[in-house]
Amino acid sequence: MSRPRVLADRRHLWAFAIGCVAVTIGVLLHLPMFWMGREMGYRLADMPMDAGMLWGMALIVSGLVVAGYGLLPKKPAAAKTGEAVHELAISAPEDAPLVAAHWRLMVVLTVALVIDVMKPASLGFVVPGMRVEYSVSAATVAWLPFAALCGTVVGSLLWGWLADLYGRRASILLSAVMFVGTSICGSMPSLWWNVGMCFLMGAAAGGMLPVTYALLAETMPSKQRGWALVLVGGLGAVGGYLAASALSAWLQPMFGWRVMWFLNLPTGLMLIFLNAYVPESPKFLLALGRVAEAHVVLRNFGCTVRDAGVAAVAKVEGTIATVAHLPRSYLARTWALSIAALAWGLINFGLLLWMPALLVAKGYSVALSSQLLAASALIAVPTVFAAAALYGRWSSKGALVGSIVLTAMGLVGIVYLELASPADASPVLPIAVLIVGLNGIIAMLLPYAAESYPLKVRGRATGWVAACTKAGGLAAQALSLFGLIPGLAWGAALTLVPVVVALVLVLRYCTETRGRDLREMDVAV
Numbered sequence: 022m023s024r025p026r027v028l029a030d031r032r033h034l035w036a037f038a039i040g041c042v043a044v045t046i047g048v049l050l051h052l053p054m055f056w057m058g059r060e061m062g063y064r065l066a067d068m069p070m071d072a073g074m075l076w077g078m079a080l081i082v083s084g085l086v087v088a089g090y091g092l093l094p095k096k097p098a099a100a101k102t103g104e105a106v107h108e109l110a111i112s113a114p115e116d117a118p119l120v121a122a123h124w125r126l127m128v129v130l131t132v133a134l135v136i137d138v139m140k141p142a143s144l145g146f147v148v149p150g151m152r153v154e155y156s157v158s159a160a161t162v163a164w165l166p167f168a169a170l171c172g173t174v175v176g177s178l179l180w181g182w183l184a185d186l187y188g189r190r191a192s193i194l195l196s197a198v199m200f201v202g203t204s205i206c207g208s209m210p211s212l213w214w215n216v217g218m219c220f221l222m223g224a225a226a227g228g229m230l231p232v233t234y235a236l237l238a239e240t241m242p243s244k245q246r247g248w249a250l251v252l253v254g255g256l257g258a259v260g261g262y263l264a265a266s267a268l269s270a271w272l273q274p275m276f277g278w279r280v281m282w283f284l285n286l287p288t289g290l291m292l293i294f295l296n297a298y299v300p301e302s303p304k305f306l307l308a309l310g311r312v313a314e315a316h317v318v319l320r321n322f323g324c325t326v327r328d329a330g331v332a333a334v335a336k337v338e339g340t341i342a343t344v345a346h347l348p349r350s351y352l353a354r355t356w357a358l359s360i361a362a363l364a365w366g367l368i369n370f371g372l373l374l375w376m377p378a379l380l381v382a383k384g385y386s387v388a389l390s391s392q393l394l395a396a397s398a399l400i401a402v403p404t405v406f407a408a409a410a411l412y413g414r415w416s417s418k419g420a421l422v423g424s425i426v427l428t429a430m431g432l433v434g435i436v437y438l439e440l441a442s443p444a445d446a447s448p449v450l451p452i453a454v455l456i457v458g459l460n461g462i463i464a465m466l467l468p469y470a471a472e473s474y475p476l477k478v479r480g481r482a483t484g485w486v487a488a489c490t491k492a493g494g495l496a497a498q499a500l501s502l503f504g505l506i507p508g509l510a511w512g513a514a515l516t517l518v519p520v521v522v523a524l525v526l527v528l529r530y531c532t533e534t535r536g537r538d539l540r541e542m543d544v545a546v
Contacts, residue, residue, distance in 0.1 A: 181484020366493020
């Protein structure tokens with residue numbers, strides 16, 4: 022029995038390794054410029070790029086191309102009509118406890134998501150320093166998060182497609198290599214170079230998130246899959262924000278805001294090395310015809326695999342499957358999840374960011390509004406564990422519906438704040454309910470999407486839903502860029518509309534996924 026290969030063959034492995042080395046050297050060539058600014062507080066604005074930086078950028082671009090080639094899988098041999106093949110009968114121990122391989126994968130993917138979430142989370146910690154160094158207004162520097170959000174939308178769509186064609190593991194590795202390359206943001210002398218790099222960083226970060234959920238959904242036993250997906254995703258999101266804030270507090274006083282971008286170098290390399298413990302999805306390997314490797318991976322995860330005999334298979338023409346090719350029930354489900362994702366993005370990247378200023382304008386104290394949002398990080402931790410328990414032990418659909426209902430209740434409470442005076446209504450309860458509901462949605466939405474589609478479109482469907490969460494944020498950020506921020510009541514009322522629509526559609530068209538064998542969907546389509 023052959024062991025699972027890291028990449029398609031030795032030639033691809035060498036190409037990936039050479040590409041990673043080239044990207045790393047390209048980044049290291051930017052460090053002298055950063056170090057030259059130590060006497061000026063690491064301020065590099067308007068400094069000319071030297072030859073080392075230009076050669077470094079060329080190495081990064083060429084290294085990404087070579088590494089991308091190394092990640093390409095072997096094309097499966099097309100089956101001929103009537104050809105006799107051996108079928109594998111695979112049965113997973115659904116009621117058995119998780120084996121060591123499952124726990125190891127959960128830990129590694131949690132660390133991967135912490136690294137992934139750190140990248141966009143760092144934006145909030147670098148913007149103040151960038152404004153001072155580049156002497157730009159808040160409206161100008163707002164292009165930075167806007168570009169990052171654009172990147173996450175593009176990345177979620179593109180990486181979802183790559184995951185279905187080239188593999189889950191290959192897509193994660195591509196994100197890691199791009200993380201390494203985009204660390205040169207830390208030495209860019211121009212704000213607009215940073216904006217461009219932020220787009221690429223956002224693409225890599227937005228792309229890795231849905232792929233991680235797809236991979237985890239295809240490797241966990243059905244009985245344990247739900248809570249594992251929610252817990253890994255939730256801890257990754259909370260851990261990423263906490264890691265970004267802790268590293269900012271530790272490193273920025275010594276090295277300035279630019280060091281937050283250079284962290285992409287060690288964390289990206291860490292993610293590449295951690296991939297030694299991440300197997301390719303066995304279902305994807307089977308689809309490629311790499312049966313022996315899939316056999317080994319399945320056994321490592323506690324599955325029993327036996328030869329089911331010889332069967333004649335019909336020739337299948339190669340087509341690129343899309344959600345539009347699936348039964349109508351999947352299209353309706355996609356609408357439901359997409360609108361829920363858009364609503365989440367509008368609230369998380371819009372209403373919650375506007376709320377401190379809107380509460381102060383309403384007459385509440387600055388201290389109170391700041392404390393409420395600071396407490397959201399603390400509320401997120403128990404919410405993740407509660408969501409994982411409800412999703413995995415009670416009902417996946419019911420838990421998601423409950424979070425949407427809580428979000429709607431919080432928005433209704435915020436509308437009431439506008440109608441009442443500050444002396445008569447406290448914002449604590451409605452904002453707390455809103456944050457709990459919102460954290461519940463983001464903890465469960467992508468895991469639910471990963472469980473709701475068949476193998477051939479799972480990456481793209483999950484990527485689409487992830488892109489919709491950021492598209493809502495893009496709409497909110499566009500309002501900020503053009504000075505069209507609505508008042509407290511109008512902001513809550515406008516976001517309440519898609520929340521209610523999503524609630525109705527999820528109730529009507531979404532199905533229960535708790536404990537479901539995902540192979541049932543593959544057979545049905």
